[in-house]
Amino acid sequence: MGKNRLEAFSDGVLAIIITIMVLELKVPHGSDLDALRPLVPVFFSYVLSFVFIGIYWNNHHHLFHSFQRVTAGIMWANLHLLFWLSLFPLVTGWIGEYHSEAMPTALYGVVCLMSAIAYTILQITIIRSEGSESMLARAIGSDMKGRVSLLCYALAIGAAFVEQWVSDGLYCLVALIWLVPDRRVEKALGQSDAGKGTHKP
Amino acid sequence: MGKNRLEAFSDGVLAIIITIMVLELKVPHGSDLDALRPLVPVFFSYVLSFVFIGIYWNNHHHLFHSFQRVTAGIMWANLHLLFWLSLFPLVTGWIGEYHSEAMPTALYGVVCLMSAIAYTILQITIIRSEGSESMLARAIGSDMKGRVSLLCYALAIGAAFVEQWVSDGLYCLVALIWLVPDRRVEKALGQSDAGKGTHKP
Amino acid sequence: MGKNRLEAFSDGVLAIIITIMVLELKVPHGSDLDALRPLVPVFFSYVLSFVFIGIYWNNHHHLFHSFQRVTAGIMWANLHLLFWLSLFPLVTGWIGEYHSEAMPTALYGVVCLMSAIAYTILQITIIRSEGSESMLARAIGSDMKGRVSLLCYALAIGAAFVEQWVSDGLYCLVALIWLVPDRRVEKALGQSDAGKGTHKP
Amino acid sequence: MGKNRLEAFSDGVLAIIITIMVLELKVPHGSDLDALRPLVPVFFSYVLSFVFIGIYWNNHHHLFHSFQRVTAGIMWANLHLLFWLSLFPLVTGWIGEYHSEAMPTALYGVVCLMSAIAYTILQITIIRSEGSESMLARAIGSDMKGRVSLLCYALAIGAAFVEQWVSDGLYCLVALIWLVPDRRVEKALGQSDAGKGTHKP
Numbered sequence: 139m140g141k142n143r144l145e146a147f148s149d150g151v152l153a154i155i156i157t158i159m160v161l162e163l164k165v166p167h168g169s170d171l172d173a174l175r176p177l178v179p180v181f182f183s184y185v186l187s188f189v190f191i192g193i194y195w196n197n198h199h200h201l202f203h204s205f206q207r208v209t210a211g212i213m214w215a216n217l218h219l220l221f222w223l224s225l226f227p228l229v230t231g232w233i234g235e236y237h238s239e240a241m242p243t244a245l246y247g248v249v250c251l252m253s254a255i256a257y258t259i260l261q262i263t264i265i266r267s268e269g270s271e272s273m274l275a276r277a278i279g280s281d282m283k284g285r286v287s288l289l290c291y292a293l294a295i296g297a298a299f300v301e302q303w304v305s306d307g308l309y310c311l312v313a314l315i316w317l318v319p320d321r322r323v324e325k326a327l328g329q330s331d332a333g334k335g336t337h338k339p
Numbered sequence: 340m341g342k343n344r345l346e347a348f349s350d351g352v353l354a355i356i357i358t359i360m361v362l363e364l365k366v367p368h369g370s371d372l373d374a375l376r377p378l379v380p381v382f383f384s385y386v387l388s389f390v391f392i393g394i395y396w397n398n399h400h401h402l403f404h405s406f407q408r409v410t411a412g413i414m415w416a417n418l419h420l421l422f423w424l425s426l427f428p429l430v431t432g433w434i435g436e437y438h439s440e441a442m443p444t445a446l447y448g449v450v451c452l453m454s455a456i457a458y459t460i461l462q463i464t465i466i467r468s469e470g471s472e473s474m475l476a477r478a479i480g481s482d483m484k485g486r487v488s489l490l491c492y493a494l495a496i497g498a499a500f501v502e503q504w505v506s507d508g509l510y511c512l513v514a515l516i517w518l519v520p521d522r523r524v525e526k527a528l529g530q531s532d533a534g535k536g537t538h539k540p
Numbered sequence: 541m542g543k544n545r546l547e548a549f550s551d552g553v554l555a556i557i558i559t560i561m562v563l564e565l566k567v568p569h570g571s572d573l574d575a576l577r578p579l580v581p582v583f584f585s586y587v588l589s590f591v592f593i594g595i596y597w598n599n600h601h602h603l604f605h606s607f608q609r610v611t612a613g614i615m616w617a618n619l620h621l622l623f624w625l626s627l628f629p630l631v632t633g634w635i636g637e638y639h640s641e642a643m644p645t646a647l648y649g650v651v652c653l654m655s656a657i658a659y660t661i662l663q664i665t666i667i668r669s670e671g672s673e674s675m676l677a678r679a680i681g682s683d684m685k686g687r688v689s690l691l692c693y694a695l696a697i698g699a700a701f702v703e704q705w706v707s708d709g710l711y712c713l714v715a716l717i718w719l720v721p722d723r724r725v726e727k728a729l730g731q732s733d734a735g736k737g738t739h740k741p
Numbered sequence: 742m743g744k745n746r747l748e749a750f751s752d753g754v755l756a757i758i759i760t761i762m763v764l765e766l767k768v769p770h771g772s773d774l775d776a777l778r779p780l781v782p783v784f785f786s787y788v789l790s791f792v793f794i795g796i797y798w799n800n801h802h803h804l805f806h807s808f809q810r811v812t813a814g815i816m817w818a819n820l821h822l823l824f825w826l827s828l829f830p831l832v833t834g835w836i837g838e839y840h841s842e843a844m845p846t847a848l849y850g851v852v853c854l855m856s857a858i859a860y861t862i863l864q865i866t867i868i869r870s871e872g873s874e875s876m877l878a879r880a881i882g883s884d885m886k887g888r889v890s891l892l893c894y895a896l897a898i899g900a901a902f903v904e905q906w907v908s909d910g911l912y913c914l915v916a917l918i919w920l921v922p923d924r925r926v927e928k929a930l931g932q933s934d935a936g937k938g939t940h941k942p
Contacts (some may be wrong), residue, residue, distance in 0.1 A: 153351030
């Protein structure tokens with residue numbers, strides 16, 4: 139029962155984060171196509187962040203299928219994850235406004251990296267609570283996807299100061315890693331539970 | 340169980356979209372009737388978008404009655420729908436501020452059209468997952484209402500550049516198509532489930 | 541089941557309305573007591589609207605205990621209520637900024653009145669659906685509280701143009717009518733269901 | 742059942758409060774490190790308030806495990822708590838912008854103090870409803886943590902006008918009191934219910 143409320147609260151926060159990001163798309167001052175032009179990069183940064191939050195929501199959903207007992211540690215590890223995700227509207231707005239600049243691109247990566255680390259901490263906290271023989275521990279395995287994501291984010295933060303577009307590419311790459319194979323694995327295995335696929339890359 | 344959380348998350352996002360649209364109704368600078376005047380077109384665009392989101396929430400509600408198994412495809416088709424609906428506050432604010440201009444009127448139609456396409460994709464994804472003999476496939480039938488809506492939106496986008504008020508009329512027409520017959524069909528058939536009517540125009 | 545989702549959606553919208561009203565309390569420009577002074581009337585209008593939305597949420601809660609079958613009519617009557625309630629942040633912000641002016645005070649009353657009418661329509665829609673012998677029809681009885689509220693709002697709209705503070709008094713009076721006797725009736729009757737009291741003044 | 746909806750509504754409001762606070766972190770005007778500098782104090786005030794709301798959500802969660810019967814008194818005491826918590830975005834934004842000033846620091850403490858008092862009132866209301874032999878009455882005991890928090894807030898309000906950094910220290914101290922021992926107690930007792938620990942310091 140406690141888990142349901144933790145899920146509901148997380149869903150609420152994620153739903154608000156994903157929706158208030160759109161407030162960065164300010165109503166244009168002017169009524170022609172030119173007035174829309176400054177919104178284009180903000181729009182694309184919004185799409186990217188929408189996908190990221192969507193992936194987190196999806197994975198969070200599956201993660202919470204995998205355990206029963208909510209400890210204080212899990213609750214705070216979950217709030218810690220929500221904290222870093224709550225910074226997405228800020229960095230999405232910043233990268234959207236200054237899309238070819240090093241610092242906003244790097245800070246976007248920092249929030250991605252910290253969110254990914256917070257998610258990893260949440261996974262570890264749950265596994266510690268459930269035991270290394272738990273369903274989750276087996277489902278995650280070596281967590282290749284998670285490791286690759288962390289690496290990509292770290293590279294992207296560095297690359298922002300050298301070749302800014304490389305960072306943009308790395309962010310899109312991570313989004314694709316989590317989006318694309320999910321469906322392929324799911325279909326291949328013919329699993330009825332859409333969730334399991336996400337943890338077996 | 341997974342479906343419940345998908346519903347709850349969608350409800351959360353839709354509730355936030357429908358509510359933050361009101362933030363476009365800025366507190367007037369002045370305390371007389373004149374200060375309210377610029378809010379009038381924003382108010383009407385808010386009413387229209389409120390009705391559209393209400394219709395989507397209603398139909399989404401019924402759509403989710405019609406299946407059991409949540410696949411990754413359904414989840415992403417649902418997020419895709421929420422993405423386009425999340426752009427309603429932006430285009431509502433824009434059409435409200437520049438209500439007689441071609442471009443904001445057309446962009447409003449684009450978001451309507453993309454939302455309707457996203458909804459159709461979600462329907463198709465569910466039917467593919469459930470099978471062509473499923474309850475949903477039979478309930479939708481030829482989906483006349485859905486087709487007429489798509490056509491009206493496409494016409495409205497074009498009409499915005501010729502006679503802007505024709506587009507406004509088409510948007511209101513689509514809203515009426517979904518609002519009015521629902522009740523008539525429901526009463527006629529005496530169905531206890533309010534939902535079914537929406538899929539049998 | 542459909543009712544649960546309608547409740548959850550309404551709760552979501554009401555929770556967002558009650559919370560985004562606080563955004564009208566803008567962070568002061570300055571760090572001394574003088575900087576807080578312009579916030580004082582906004583604060584009081586926020587308190588009043590918070591209480592009004594709280595009362596609506598409370599009554600909505602009890603109203604939804606009283607029926608089982610969700611019809612399309614109930615759904616749209618409910619959305620109609622949420623629409624008028626969603627205008628509270630706007631009029632709260634306006635009356636807070638121009639607290640001694642006739643027009644903002646009157647418009648606040650208009651939104652109160654329309655919300656109360658929408659609530660009455662929702663009640664009637666439910667009673668029509670459930671039958672005049674239903675639990676709700678008996679619980680409401682002559683709905684004295686509801687009638688007095690409608691009258692007070694109508695008077696307050698007119699009074700705003702003559703003696704503005706009379707309107708403020710009437711708004712507070714309605715809030716008190718719904719707040720105070722609830723508890724007295726509840727204690728007197730020793731009812732375990734906190735809800736019933738609100739419909740038997 | 743009524744309790745579930747009260748919980749869900751409270752969760753919704755808390756989720757929105759915790760998320761809209763991030764809107765005070767305005768997108769910087771500029772793309773270099775200097776542009777981020779004014780955000781640093783706002784960021785730290787955001788972290789502190791995020792932790793406070795997290796603690797309230799956690800304790801609220803456990804408080805609602807401890808009773809069954811929702812009275813009108815509990816409902817209004819709960820709304821009263823939500824009211825004071827809803828002021829966190831305002832004072833967080835103010836203390837973030839004027840972080841070394843007395844008045845914002847003191848007002849932050851006032852909102853903390855009023856929230857803590859509102860929480861105490863909610864506890865007392867529940868205990869009165871459930872009886873002094875109830876699970877909650879025993880779990881809270883002398884409520885040492887709650888008393889120390891109230892004292893710290895009162896001291897911090899006064900200290901803001903003498904040595905402003907002492908107040909900051911006291912706010913962090915209260916956050917630590919609620920964060921740290923929770924886990925220690927929980928582990929020591931090996932309790933499966935993460936909640937109980939929070940009420941037995």
